[in-house]
Amino acid sequence: MGFFDFLTEEIAIDLGTANTLIIHNDKVVVDAPSIVARDRVTGKITHVGQQASLMQGKTHENIKTIRPLKDGVIADFDASEQMISMFIRNIPALKKKFFTPALRMVICIPSGITEVEMRAVKESAERVNGKEVYLIHEPMAAAIGIGVDIMQPKGNMVVDIGGGTTEIAVIALGGIVCDKSVKIAGDVFTNDIVYYMRTQHNLYVGERTAEKIKIQIGAATEDLELPPEDMSVQGRDLLTGKPKQVSISYREIAKALDKSILRIEDAVMETLSQTPPELAADIYNTGIYLAGGGSMLRGLDKRLSQKTDLPVYIAEDPLRAVVRGTGITLKNLPKYKSVLIGK
Numbered sequence: 001m002g003f004f005d006f007l008t009e010e011i012a013i014d015l016g017t018a019n020t021l022i023i024h025n026d027k028v029v030v031d032a033p034s035i036v037a038r039d040r041v042t043g044k045i046t047h048v049g050q051q052a053s054l055m056q057g058k059t060h061e062n063i064k065t066i067r068p069l070k071d072g073v074i075a076d077f078d079a080s081e082q083m084i085s086m087f088i089r090n091i092p093a094l095k096k097k098f099f100t101p102a103l104r105m106v107i108c109i110p111s112g113i114t115e116v117e118m119r120a121v122k123e124s125a126e127r128v129n130g131k132e133v134y135l136i137h138e139p140m141a142a143a144i145g146i147g148v149d150i151m152q153p154k155g156n157m158v159v160d161i162g163g164g165t166t167e168i169a170v171i172a173l174g175g176i177v178c179d180k181s182v183k184i185a186g187d188v189f190t191n192d193i194v195y196y197m198r199t200q201h202n203l204y205v206g207e208r209t210a211e212k213i214k215i216q217i218g219a220a221t222e223d224l225e226l227p228p229e230d231m232s233v234q235g236r237d238l239l240t241g242k243p244k245q246v247s248i249s250y251r252e253i254a255k256a257l258d259k260s261i262l263r264i265e266d267a268v269m270e271t272l273s274q275t276p277p278e279l280a281a282d283i284y285n286t287g288i289y290l291a292g293g294g295s296m297l298r299g300l301d302k303r304l305s306q307k308t309d310l311p312v313y314i315a316e317d318p319l320r321a322v323v324r325g326t327g328i329t330l331k332n333l334p335k336y337k338s339v340l341i342g343k
């Protein structure tokens with residue numbers, strides 16, 4: 001421990017396409033949508049997280065809501081840096097300090113991002129007083145967060161279905177043996193619902209409404225043991241232009257999402273087919289672990305289990321598995337140094 005270590009604060013960040021989470025002192029202190037609102041006149045970011053999310057789809061011409069990360073990559077560097085910086089500055093315990101503490105950080109990044117983007121994330125973190133900044137890939141953090149002992153000579157398969165990407169990885173001996181990242185995840189499911197409502201019901205719904213439908217009655221199969229009740233959905237009638245309401249069942253949503261889920265199934269099957277036999281034998285015994293918000297889609301675990309003939313387990317609190325893993329890594333830096341990028 002260095003002499004000035006008592007002045008250093010430690011934070012773990014899950015920089016996700018849909019949500020950003022931050023752990024400080026073992027507590028989740030930020031859990032907010034990765035969205036900012038920018039004033040078009042001044043160019044300044046006026047709101048972040050939940051507040052910016054509430055403005056989505058309801059803005060006038062002077063305000064624009066931006067999702068700085070899209071499809072698992074950074075779409076807007078400037079907005080993402082300002083978003084991280086505002087989230088960090090709003091951490092209550094750090095706000096109270098009369099000087100800005102130096103930060104030791106572990107940031108979890110989507111595995112699709114390039115070297116240049118990784119450097120940009122690191123530099124952004126350094127600009128908000130990051131003294132030591134480490135990066136970790138999402139499936140690795142998810143595996144640690146789920147409670148898998150990644151250092152063992154034993155294969156484990158993790159499927160993290162987030163907002164922008166689904167990351168599938170086989171992990172053993174602290175490394176990713178084979179992996180696949182597909183841009184089919186929560187955002188695509190939401191767009192599938194928007195498209196379905198438009199084409200099947202002539203109803204134009206916004207993204208927020210479609211996401212609500214997905215969470216309330218979304219399903220990966222038409223054959224659910226505990227089906228949710230039908231949902232009333234309001235939007236704009238494409239034929240008359242008038243506001244309209246229709247009732248939707250989970251079976252319709254299962255139909256709307258079927259093609260996208262098929263692509264996730266195919267990616268899982270492909271990764272399994274590339275897995276070395278000794279690790280495949282381990283996965284036969286341990287099964288597949290699911291994490292990320294998309295894994296909460298009703299019946300998805302059952303559908304994947306039927307497809308692969310393997311047991312499938314959903315992580316406890318799947319939306320927080322990645323940040324939990326990032327936090328564990330931060331607390332045990334010497335143990336996990338080999339899995340960090342840019343150590």
Ligand SMILES: Nc1ncnc2c1ncn2[C@@H]1O[C@H](COP(=O)(O)OP(=O)(O)OP(=O)(O)O)[C@@H](O)[C@H]1O
Pocket residue numbers: 015016017018019020072110138161162163164165166185186187211214215218291292293294295296297298318319322
């Ligand atoms: N109950 C639910 N059923 C289905 N989908 C859900 C549910 N709850 C949240 N989601 C979806 O999960 C996604 C967000 O998941 P998560 O926070 O794990 O992603 P992320 O880490 O931000 O994204 P990425 O991993 O792509 O960077 C969103 O698309 C959200 O709509």
